[in-house]
Amino acid sequence: MSSSSSSSSSSSSSSPLRPPIIASFKRRLPEPEFPSSKVRIYHPTRNAGFLFIPVRHCPLPGNVVSDKACIPLTAVLDACQVLTGEKGVLTRDDEGRQVCLSDLVDAGRYYYIVNDNPKEDYPIFHSFDDWVPPRREDVPDRWFTSVYPRVRPISDPVASHSWDMVSGNVNTLRSKAKKYDGVCRATGFETALDACHVVPAALDYWFSGRDIVRQLYYPYSIPQTLSTKDQVHDIRNLLTLRTDVQRRWDERAFTYIPVDGQLIAYYMSVVPERHASEFHCSQLDPPARLDGYLMYIRFAYTVFSCVPGGCDSTMGRHPKSSRLTKPLPSSAEASPCVSYPSYLPNEADEFDPNAQMDDETAAKHIIDYFSDVDGPALPDDLAAAWAKYMPEESELDIERLRSEWQARQMQLREELVHTHD
Known part of the structure; x- marks a missing residue:
């Protein structure tokens, strides 16, 4: 075929x-x-x-x-x-x-x-820094869900979901998102999880500068106590993924696209990689709180x-282009012999040195780094201190995990067929 x-x-x-x-x-x-x-x-x-x-x-x-x-x-x-x-x-x-x-x-x-x-x-x-995203109403309808449809009511909608009244700061919101989601929403796995940002946290300046919150179905931050610079940490912008899947997503190896009413992972990396052969075209099980407008922005981020x-x-430059760049830290001081450039790179680095990270997340990122087959072994003292964050098995049973994931994908497809029936 x-x-x-x-x-x-x-x-x-x-x-x-x-x-x-x-x-x-x-x-x-x-x-x-x-x-x-x-x-x-x-x-x-x-x-x-x-x-x-x-x-x-x-x-x-x-x-x-x-x-x-x-x-x-x-x-x-x-x-x-x-x-x-x-x-x-x-x-x-x-x-x-x-x-x-x-x-x-x-x-x-x-x-x-x-x-x-x-x-x-x-x-x-x-x-991407030049890009001025369209209004919510101008984004294709296939990106949206019944919970957060494309067209909003004339008056501001009233929040009515469990996550609407969530409270917390930047760190605790990620923990709460993981608790809401329970499993990796891409694979169904229950271990090595992290709550990642749909629109990357490193783009906080862009998120607030473009006033993205005003384009969401509920046009205010959730929780509303978030400051303008922290709006990127909105609970609707958090999605729980397995750490290795999150890393490849952040590296723009793949993006999610709407197909037949589902979001599927489409790998755009040009190099051979095992991840693509295993997860290409797999379905995302998005949490209900995920606003499709944010997934559209993440798609655009990969497109660029x-x-x-x-x-x-x-090519001519679009007349609506408006460059946004990440500002220098307020504490930065230039010496008499060193000056800062008047511009920054077109694309923001995925790593934000000013981003706050809780101890558990930091530990899991370090464990994930040392788990690389070509990398050094995790030092014994760290392995002992972080035993509770380590996988239950010393070696990952790839075939078992793949079988579990395939069964989950078949279950999702069957549920979709029953829904259409």
Whole structure:
């Protein structure tokens, strides 16, 4: 069974989607054909590539795997809309005659055309720090849930869920999120967990600078005692994951995309890695408190890592671009012979030296580092002191854990089928 991105005439009508497009995880998936497995998006008038998305083989209904690397069409369109701020269509030619209508898009060269005008010379946002996210109401509906729908009532909605009245500070909120979630929401595992940020904590300056809270279904922080600079720690921006999954997410190896009413992990890393063969296209079991607007922002954060170098000179800068950069620490002092640059990198580093971390989380991060098969062993004194944070087994039973995870994925798919019935 093939995933076809074959194009058709723009006059053809699009057939309705026949879910599921992507099947639940069944078996290990082949690695991408480096370096050709990319969906490459070009500007129709400038003939310049501005988005190169690495793609992989995907599991399909019938317990088969696509014979070509592919990605859902909706994910490509959403990514293009992030960069351009415009809705559009994907075509095989720069004149807009061969519109892609297939549910899945194979690797290859494509053009993004906005406003049904292949001659429109549209600009793009060049970086995440430049990007001004759209209003909640302008984000595609597939990103939202029944708990937090896209359209809000005319008057501010009244909080009515258990987490709405949560209290605490930056550190305790992460512990409470883990308690709410219970397990890793990506794998179902119950150990080696951490509450991570959907929009990374290192982007606290961006989160508050863009006033993201005002775009959430409840347009205020939860808890409301959070200061402006701490709004990124909102309980709705926390998600419990296994520490190794969290690390690859923070490294933008994969992102979550909506497919058939579910969020699936789509790996965009171009290097072979075991994580991708095991978790690519796996379903997320999101907590009810997770606002889809935040997942859309996290998706955009990964999309900007797929913008090729050189776009500053080949593509126009979007007129709404507004650069936000992480401010220098207030305690920083420059010596007479050293000066600070007038700019910071386009992308914020994932590590924030000023971020606060509780002892348990710090211990687990260090244990995870020393667990690397190629790394040194955890010192005996630390192993003794942190015994309660160590896995119950000295060596991870990979096959057992994989079987448990696969069973969980099949259960999620069966529940989804019963829901549709």
